[in-house]
Every structure is written in C-alpha cells, then in structure tokens.
Amino acid sequence: MADRTDRSTLLRPPPPDPNKAPIENVLEVTEMAVLGPNIFTNTRKAWHPPGARGIYGGSVIAMCLAAAQRTVADDFLVHSCHCYFLLAGSSEQPILFHVEQVRDGRSFATRTVQARQRGRCIFTTTISFVREGSSGSPQSQVSHSSAMPSEAVPPPDDYDGEPEMMKQSPFQGTKIEVIDPNPGSSDKGERKTRQWIRARGKISGGTAAHLEALAYVSDSYFIGTITRIHRLWRFPFNPEAYENLAPDLKERVRTLHAWEGMGEDPRDMMGQPTLGMMVSLDHTIYFHEPKRVLADEWMLTEMESPWAGDGRAVVTQKIFAKDGTLLATCVQEGLVRLQQPKPEGAKESKL
Template identity: 35%
Template sequence: MGDSNQVEHEQISTSLEVEQLDVNLFRSKSLWLPVRARGVFGGQVISQALVSATNCVNPAFGLHSLHCYFLLSASPSTPIIYHVDRVRQGRSYTTLFVKAVQNGRTIFVLMCSFQKPEPWQPSHQWPMPKVPSPENCELEETRYNNLLASATISPGLKKGYQDALAERTRSPIAIKRAGEHHIEADGTVTYMYWMQARNIPKYEPPFQKCILSYISDMNFISSASKTMGLKRFGQGPNTVSMTSTLDHSIYFYSDDFDCGDWLLHVINSPRTGSGRGVVHGRMYTRDGTLVAVTSQEGVVRANVRGPAEPKMDAKL
C-alpha cells in the first residue's frame, strides 16, 4: 500500500475515503505516514472514523462533537477496519462509537454525537483576533524555501527543511502562518495559522466537518513544544525528541463553512509537564465566524534523560 498511499494522500477526497464492508463496518483505502512520524497521520484516522460514523447517521442530525483516544501507532501498510456502534438514538441527539482495528488490535476509539440543529436558540462567540489576511501571508513551502537559501544553514537542519518542504508541497492542506506568534502581557503565547484544503469542490456540511477534523490535527500539539521554546530540528536538550497525540476533541458550532476557503486556527497551550502537553484551539472562517473549538493532549518530550530507575529487589 505504501507508495500509492502517498500519492492518494495528495487529494483530501481519497485520503478520507473508506470502503463499506457491511452495515456498520468500514475499511480504509489509503493511509499516510508523515515524515519522521511514528505512525499514520492522526487527523486522517479521525476523519476516516468520522466518515464511517456519518454514513450510519440519519442526515437530519448534524455532527456537533467528537472525542477520541489514540491507543497505538497505525502502520500505513495494513488497512484499518472501523467498527461503528450505534450507541443511542434520541429525538434531539444520537451517539455513535467507532473502534479502529489493525492487525487484530484496537489502535483508536472515537465517540461522536450528532444533533438536530436548533438555529432559533441564542448564541455568542469570542471574536476572531486581528490577523493579516491569507492573501498577505506566505505559504509554508515559501518559508522553507527561504530558510534553505540561507548560507549559514547546517547540513542536519538542511535535511530537516528539505523533508518539511517536500511534505508541505505534496500535502492536500495549504498552511500559512498568520504572522509570528503573539505573546500577551500575562505571558500567554498564541500561534495562528490559515489553513485550506487545496482544490476541492463545495462539499456538503457533513464532509466539510470531516475535512476540518483532518485539518485540526496539523500544527496542533507541536504548539505545546513551541511554547516551551523547543526546536523541531537539531540536537540537545532544547529540541523535541517526541510528540504524539493522546486524545483529541472538536466541538462544532456551524454547518456553514467551506474548507476550500481559508480557516484560521488560533492555538494556545495552557500547560505542559511530565512529558505531556495540552493545546486548545478555535477555528474561524475568514469573515470571523467561530465554527469549531478544538482541544488535544499529547506526549511532548524534550531531548533529555530522566534519572535511572532503581534496580528491583529480586525478592519482591
């Protein structure tokens, strides 16, 4: 599956596609392994599980939240089987549970809830921060090209930038930094990225939510390591040795958005420690509508060693 998966990854529609095997049983068609990653891209697993669940729901109900746990790294060489359990069907809400299995082991679980919309209810939202428009921000590919043009770049760093450039160029998602990270007076650090699914038609809301779920896992847990000043490439205690998602949640508050246009993901990391970090995010359309609230915790480890564990007494 390996080489064809990397090609299919370049189109978001094929990247999220699953094959229906039975009423509540689905199988992945392609799986993508990012550069330097331990397993299949988490956003793809979330989205494929969500596509499977959406195929089992009455269209009158719209997805409003999802909560998931990553249990084991997934290999790109073996299809993932998604088992959908229709847990509860109510008049206003319906709940489904999805278990992702690979090689007989559960690698991921997803609980998602769907609601009959109630647009007549009152609403409020936090305003979108003031940022440059996406047209006035540069693509990550351009940024990496500029970094590679530096005369002082080390060979190790050069290889890291080259890998990142190749991955960004082939990705179905375009990313632009909305300016440099912002630091509030109280020390809160905010990272903001414009993100867009490349060259897609205007899909219906259920599939738009699946694409947003894919997008939401990009540059997310890495914001925790960036907040601490850890570098992605290089050596030493101020570099990242590992990041890996543990859990991920999304709350949707709109059916009226298009991932083919730019979405702004505003990200903060309130806490890191004990080899873990948590990040919170808000997804806005370019007109300032807050369409989704995101959250994730993951393993965030620096390149430092802990104390040696004491030897166990053989008599115990």
C-alpha cells in the first residue's frame, strides 16, 4: 500500500514508464479486483490546477473512460460520453472508479462510471460504445461533416513556442486566438477561440490511449471561453494593482494574460467586469472518428458560446485533426458569476 504520509493513491505509485507518453502515465488506472468487479483506481496523483477548487476535470473524465474501456470488447469504440461534475475532487485522496455494465448488445454497449472519494460520488458519466463496422458499408450511410477553418494552419512539428511555465503539461499548445468577425459588436456569441494542441511524446497504447488523451484535453480552457469572449478579468487582484506586483509575478501574469488570448497588456482590462466564480457543471463528448484520433499529432480546437444567462453559460467545441477531419464535438455548461461590488466600508484585501 502507499506510504501513510501519501494518501493521493490507494497503491504506491510506480515510476513513470519511459516507453509511454506523459499523458499515458498521467491517466493510468489500476484494477482493484480485491474490492469487487470492475473497480479501478488512479495509479498516480491527480493534478490540481493552481487556484482551482479541485482536481482538473479532464483527468477524471479521461480516467473514467479508461476504466470503462477496460470492460468492453476490443472492437467496441466510444462514440459518446455524458458527464456531470458533482463535487470538487481532492488531489490528496485516492479516487475509486466504479464501472457498471448497463448493457451489452450486438451493436452498442453502455457503461456508467462513478468516481468516488471517501464514499462520496464526485463525478458520474454514462459512456456509450458502438461495435466497429456495425452500421454497414459507407455507401449505405448518410454522411457530412463541418469543415475546419481554411485559414487554420498547424504549427511545424518542431514547434517550441510555449512559455516556460506551460511546459510542465502533458499537452503542448499554441497561444489562444480570439476570432471576432465583427469587432466592436456587442454580440459575444459570434466570437470564437482557436488553439492548436497535441500530446507530448509518442502515445504507445493504441486507439484507447489516444481517445483518453482527447477526453483529457477536451476540458482545457473550455468553460473559460466565456472569460475570453466577454473579456472578464480573472486574477485575484484588480487590474489597477498590476503595476505594484513584484517583477517576477508581474511577468507571470502578463504571460498568462497574453497566452490566453486576452491581449498583451493586462492594464487594458481596467474597467472590465471581474470574474467571481466559474465552475463546470456538465460535459459531453461526441467522438465522430475514434479510429482517426491521433492525440500526439496537432489538433485544432475551436470554441464558441451560443448562450449565457441566469448565472450559467454553454460552450461548444469542435476538435479537428490536422488534415481537417472533425474528430469530436463537445458541449459544456458551467456556472459563471461576476464579482459583486463590495459592501460600503469593507476592507480591501491585501496582495
């Protein structure tokens, strides 16, 4: 068992496998048959992003998918994944993934997975699989697909343009681009964000590992699209305080601000609304071309929001392969609240 001072995994974490891509090590799950059938646990500690309420949601989505894929036949491929975030997960506690074999048909199989910590369900998903080739020949099917934006050009294979602070992620990416077809328009629903991404290293675990990697990255910057299209200030201090930051912190804030597509100078955000709270509520992935997902090659994510209101927002995402194939469509709803004015006489918090 793991050392008593480390409760982040149920078993002692093995050293990373150098023959696998970093994302494969991050998402590895271990079957716990001693606890019952179809129960798995995280092999390594889950990532808790700085400033977040809990562990990164994409890792839970992907590990649930990893567990579910272990319970279906090899010729069944995931085509949809419907998820709900229920409680903030802790990176200091092991996660148990309970897979229920809801249905096994000739063409489709269904699994539900609950991710639990301390006996409480923190996340639940229903995943549907389809048997490869069960729909007949391509000539007997209707077919169409959204096209990748013609102006989107993937970075070179030797791209190394990330800031140093971004290089610890198992995924590599480019600076987020905010597309505004009508500059100056008040219609935020017309704005889009685009980013090229790929897993670092070479994924060795076949189609299942590539699909898990796509599920992981699908949650990256997703509901945060709202902060970009509405230009919301998200740091825990006012833009006016930017000039008074220590030089190293000031540079870090400037780098993050620019990388996320918000502009080169954080001082331009003076007078903009401030984000108070943002939490993902649910997440859906439709895998269109599972056999063509190569997550260690460049993929384009394009995000936009058809609606926001009543303290919530919906964001849609298209993920394209670099050859233009539409690999997946994702939808997420999240809680979005602006920071409310402080009561008169309240003290300003110190940095």
